[in-house]
Amino acid sequence: MDVLWLDQSDVQSLLDMQSAIEAVEKGFRQHGLKKVQMPAKSYLYFEKHNGDLRTMPVYMEEEDIAGVKIVNVHPDNHEKGLPTVMAVIVLNSTQTGAPLAIMDGTFVTDMRTGAAGGVAAKYLARKDSHVIGMVGVGEQARTQLLALSRVMDIQEVKLACRNMSHCDHFEKDMSHLISCDFLKKNNIKDVCDCDILVTTTPVREPVVRSEWVREGTHINAIGADAKGKEELDPQLLLRSKVIVDDMVQASHSGEVNVPLSKGLITEKDIYCELGEIVAGIHPGRESDDEITIFDSTGLAVQDIVTANLIYQKALEQGIGQDIRMF
Structure with missing residues (x-):
């Protein structure tokens, strides 16, 4: 079984802000209609390293898409030449649970957070x-x-x-x-x-x-x-x-x-x-x-609705690398 790998340059080539706003607005609408399964994000706190790790799963019932984002926040990372926030997103098949795609979530996090602010200001x-x-x-x-x-x-x-x-x-x-x-x-x-x-x-x-x-x-x-x-x-x-x-x-x-x-x-x-x-x-x-x-x-609904948009565009345009999982 192959999984589509999308690195940050792939994700950046496939996502623009207008598309992110439209996707995130759709995600918020589904959340408001109570058509998503989305536990609150869970945290692991690394106090001696001034950081944390978060997991964010969601299932969008109408769209039939599911996945999880794993993301950190380490404010001291700039001293190590690393971003404060880094993330990976996994999209999963709802039919089998198998991973469909693994992609950079750092750029997605920045864009979908900005998009949420845009949606909020619109209303x-x-x-x-x-x-x-x-x-x-x-x-x-x-x-x-x-x-x-x-x-x-x-x-x-x-x-x-x-x-x-x-x-x-x-x-x-x-x-x-x-x-x-x-x-x-x-x-x-x-x-x-x-x-x-x-x-x-x-x-x-x-x-x-x-x-x-x-x-x-x-x-x-x-x-x-x-x-x-x-x-x-x-x-x-x-x-x-x-x-x-x-x-x-x-x-x-x-x-x-x-x-x-x-x-x-x-x-x-x-x-x-x-x-x-x-x-x-x-x-x-x-x-x-x-x-x-x-x-x-x-x-998580912001991440996964945006990641699914990226995934669909990647399939259409032949972008990314297939990696054998099993």
């Missing part, structure tokens, strides 16, 4: 949103901004920078992809004066204060993806319509996990899951004055 941001504020300028910030550029007309991007050289690199890379003005700010407060705020930091103490965020802002909170992480002032959550990607997963590893554990908010303060909005079960933004927050933890 939750004001239609006249043109100014983006960014807290964090790493790889996740790049795909977040790229996805936003596919769902709205971006005129200005404000960057919060402690290290100006990082912001310079970000502007250089993204200005080739998006035609807009880039403004570099010395503090986070200044970038919060925006239409859409994107936070992509690994912090464990809030860096965005409630009083800095004006009414009508939409926030994509991306950085909190494990127990103990939080980027936003809990008082901001209480002022806002909070939408999570998955209630169970967000409760133990999303932006809401710390304030929930401390009793600062309750599950009643969480409006719904994004998939329920995409599926039309609940309305998204209902007024220009609302502050909306999308709490993104990253779902």
Whole structure:
């Protein structure tokens, strides 16, 4: 039995942001309709190495596709010349359970996370949103901004920078992809004066204060993806319509996990899951004055629906390498 092997260059040649957004939106819709089997991601914590390993399985019932992603987060990897996040995705036959494809999941993770932010902004941001504020300028910030550029007309991007050289690199890379003005700010407060705020930091103490965020802002909170992480002032959550990607997963590893554990908010303060909005079960933004927050933890359904798209394109185009498994 042969398995299709797709390395990162193969995956990059087969996946663009517009396709990722369309796939992820479909995945969220199926999740909202309760047509997926998706246990919350499981974690192994390597405390002496400052890292963790996560497994993320899912079965999409209508599409009849299944698979699992194995992904790490090691913040110190840059010192070793490695990405902070690395991943492998396995697609499995639902008829036999046999592996169909094994592919790089690092690029998929970056793209599907950005795509989720794009889908969230499509349903939750004001239609006249043109100014983006960014807290964090790493790889996740790049795909977040790229996805936003596919769902709205971006005129200005404000960057919060402690290290100006990082912001310079970000502007250089993204200005080739998006035609807009880039403004570099010395503090986070200044970038919060925006239409859409994107936070992509690994912090464990809030860096965005409630009083800095004006009414009508939409926030994509991306950085909190494990127990103990939080980027936003809990008082901001209480002022806002909070939408999570998955209630169970967000409760133990999303932006809401710390304030929930401390009793600062309750599950009643969480409006719904994004998939329920995409599926039309609940309305998204209902007024220009609302502050909306999308709490993104990253779902296996995003990975597998995107990986299946890549797999189908690879078969059509004859890309990848067949490897004998048995």
